[in-house]
Amino acid sequence: MAQPSLKIDRARFVLTVDQQRRIIRDGSIVIEGGKIVRVGRGDELADTRADRVIDAREFVVTPGFVNGHMHISYAHPVRGIFPDDVGSPLKHVFALQLAMTEEEEYHTSLLAMLELVRNGTVCLLDPGSTKFPDACLQAYADAGVRVILGEAVTDREAPFPQPRYAMAEAAARTAAFIDKWNGRLDGRVRAWAMPFSPETCSAELLQALKRVVEERGTGLTLHHGSGAQARKEYQARGAKSPTEYLEALGVLGPNVLLAHALGIDDGEIDCIARTGAAVTMCPVTAAKGGRGVGAQGRMPELLARGVRVALGCDSPNNSNHLDLVRAMNMAAIQYKDARQDTTQIPAETALEMGTRLGAAAVGLGDEIGAIEPGKRADLVLFDTRRPEWQALWNPVNNLIYNTDGRSVHTVVIDGRIVVDNYRQTFVDEARLFSTVQEIGERLQARTGITFPRSRWPVL
Numbered sequence: 280m281a282q283p284s285l286k287i288d289r290a291r292f293v294l295t296v297d298q299q300r301r302i303i304r305d306g307s308i309v310i311e312g313g314k315i316v317r318v319g320r321g322d323e324l325a326d327t328r329a330d331r332v333i334d335a336r337e338f339v340v341t342p343g344f345v346n347g348h349m350h351i352s353y354a355h356p357v358r359g360i361f362p363d364d365v366g367s368p369l370k371h372v373f374a375l376q377l378a379m380t381e382e383e384e385y386h387t388s389l390l391a392m393l394e395l396v397r398n399g400t401v402c403l404l405d406p407g408s409t410k411f412p413d414a415c416l417q418a419y420a421d422a423g424v425r426v427i428l429g430e431a432v433t434d435r436e437a438p439f440p441q442p443r444y445a446m447a448e449a450a451a452r453t454a455a456f457i458d459k460w461n462g463r464l465d466g467r468v469r470a471w472a473m474p475f476s477p478e479t480c481s482a483e484l485l486q487a488l489k490r491v492v493e494e495r496g497t498g499l500t501l502h503h504g505s506g507a508q509a510r511k512e513y514q515a516r517g518a519k520s521p522t523e524y525l526e527a528l529g530v531l532g533p534n535v536l537l538a539h540a541l542g543i544d545d546g547e548i549d550c551i552a553r554t555g556a557a558v559t560m561c562p563v564t565a566a567k568g569g570r571g572v573g574a575q576g577r578m579p580e581l582l583a584r585g586v587r588v589a590l591g592c593d594s595p596n597n598s599n600h601l602d603l604v605r606a607m608n609m610a611a612i613q614y615k616d617a618r619q620d621t622t623q624i625p626a627e628t629a630l631e632m633g634t635r636l637g638a639a640a641v642g643l644g645d646e647i648g649a650i651e652p653g654k655r656a657d658l659v660l661f662d663t664r665r666p667e668w669q670a671l672w673n674p675v676n677n678l679i680y681n682t683d684g685r686s687v688h689t690v691v692i693d694g695r696i697v698v699d700n701y702r703q704t705f706v707d708e709a710r711l712f713s714t715v716q717e718i719g720e721r722l723q724a725r726t727g728i729t730f731p732r733s734r735w736p737v738l
């Protein structure tokens with residue numbers, strides 16, 4: 280049966296993020312077969328009919344958001360257990376992740392999908408934390424999202440528990456994963472190579488994985504960081520910096536996405552720009568983790584060099600929210616503060632990273648990230664009948680500085696409505712919330728990873 284057509288009619292504003300960055304007042308969008316076929320002023324498209332018409336006069340419409348680094352899996356049932364004085368929770372994070380059962384991961388992934396779509400994310404890249412993709416496929420199918428999946432692999436000692444394999448096995452597992460998963464759910468699932476980081480993988484493994492993705496036309500992502508100490512360590516091994524090390528191996532390129540990328544210097548920015556690699560930055564994680572964006576963050580320089588920069592929410596125990604509007608807000612404000620310069624990362628640039636640039640960074644720039652004919656119909660309708668949208672003069676400023684995902688009223692992915700009037704229909708929320716709370720209790724009991732519930736007395 281053909282997919283029903285859909286018309287978004289007479290939106291207060293449509294923020295197209297198209298090539299000209301047009302903002303259409305009283306704008307309409309016509310969707311057929313899951314694709315955007317027409318975009319224009321409401322009066323120009325007045326004759327167009329559709330199976331369903333959404334009266335959008337009170338809405339601001341944006342492209343669906345792309346979350347370029349979003350660990351699903353262990354974190355939802357234990358979100359918030361780490362007190363602020365615990366330092367880096369990384370070793371606990373990986374232990375909790377390894378302890379997940381298949382059924383637990385299905386439920387926690389479903390909760391993640393729910394939170395993501397209700398906040399307007401249509402596409403996420405999970406950097407290899409999902410242990411049981413077979414079980415989770417149903418959650419992705421139910422939520423209707425686009426997801427880039429992979430299996431995190433390492434072949435070296437890591438400072439925290441990580442799945443470790445011999446080099447050839449890690450490469451073979453990755454190839455088999457991509458062959459099994461790439462293109463599932465009508466193309467909404469993509470599969471990539473996901474070596475955890477350059478420090479936990481040998482040069483041979485990184486090069487083998489690069490060959491695997493070149494042969495298959497997919498991508499590769501890894502955690503990446505630099506800084507004075509890292510450069511010193513890499514120099515002792517004959518490379519100038521972690522980034523130049525990856526370039527020298529032949530690993531960098533347009534199909535590679537570096538996550539976080541804090542601490543990079545000018546030479547490393549050159550290297551990223553020269554090779555066409557993309558970057559995902561996680562501004563809320565950086566701020567909450569005390570990473571010192573003033574000294575370590577180079578988002579403005581990467582953007583100035585034309586690097587595709589996506590935003591990510593990282594993990595429910597890092598950001599800890601899964602709301603890309605809040606990530607765009609943090610990206611826009613933290614560089615103004617760090618550089619004492621209000622011209623840094625304008626609101627428009629933050630929105631580009633959450634949509635058009637983010638889509639390009641994850642290799643989907645031809646398909647999503649903008650509201651223009653020919654693109655898949657991934658849209659978010661924000662409800663302006665709320666206090667945070669008042670007064671409405673500049674919709675981009677309102678979106679980035681005033682609001683958050685709570686005013687997401689309707690979400691469309693591939694032309695299908697997945698959130699309608701603030702509600703999704705794929706899961707019973709109250710039941711899921713209590714299931715995940717129980718999983719959290721079991722997970723803490725099983726791993727022994729517990730912390731005092733509060734620094735204040737709980738009576």
Ligand SMILES: [Zn+2]
Pocket residue numbers: 348350406502538593
């Ligand atoms: Zn990560």
